[in-house]
Amino acid sequence: MKKASLYILLPSLALSTLYLTLLGHRPDYAGHFMAGFGGTLLMIVTTLEVQRRIETTVIAKEIGYEKHQGKDDVCWLILDNGEKAHVDQAIWNGVSEGDHLRKKSWSRKLMVGKNLMQLQFSKDVEGMIPVMSGALLLFLFLFIRIWKRRTVFGTT
Secondary structure, three states: OOOHHHHHHHHHHHHHHHHHHHOOOOOOHHHHHHHHHHHHHHHHHOOOOHHHEEEEEEEEEEEOOOOOHHHHHEEEEEEOOOOOOEOOOHHHHHHHOOOOEEEOOOEEEEEEEEEEEOOOOOHHHHHHHHHHHHHHHHHHHHHHHHOOOEEEEOOO
16 A cells, blocks of 8 residues: 555544544434534545646646735646646646646656656645644544543543
């Protein structure tokens, strides 16, 4: 299994296991559980572009300016297949209209014409790793506290 697959599956499985342990298996929550797991997994998979194969040409470039221009602006590449791809500023700066883009599935190397670009995690991902790790640790701490104080049939 590829390393990127673990980044997709492990957080979803960890949170799902904690959810099931905390609430137990209840048929009335099965739909909520599956929707939560599926939604989390889908969000992670769709935002992780590493697995995609790319073979396209850039038709146009667009930028959406945020409140503080130059910080966290939204960069878009309009591709010949009709897709509007959200990319990081570094990629947006390194690509010109008319450039041909090629990338193999699961590769972190993007060919822009004859030039090679190394793909890295975005600043958003780098920022979310410590935040989500902290949130997971807080959730685990609270789970342990609640588990120790749980009641069985209304008695402690």
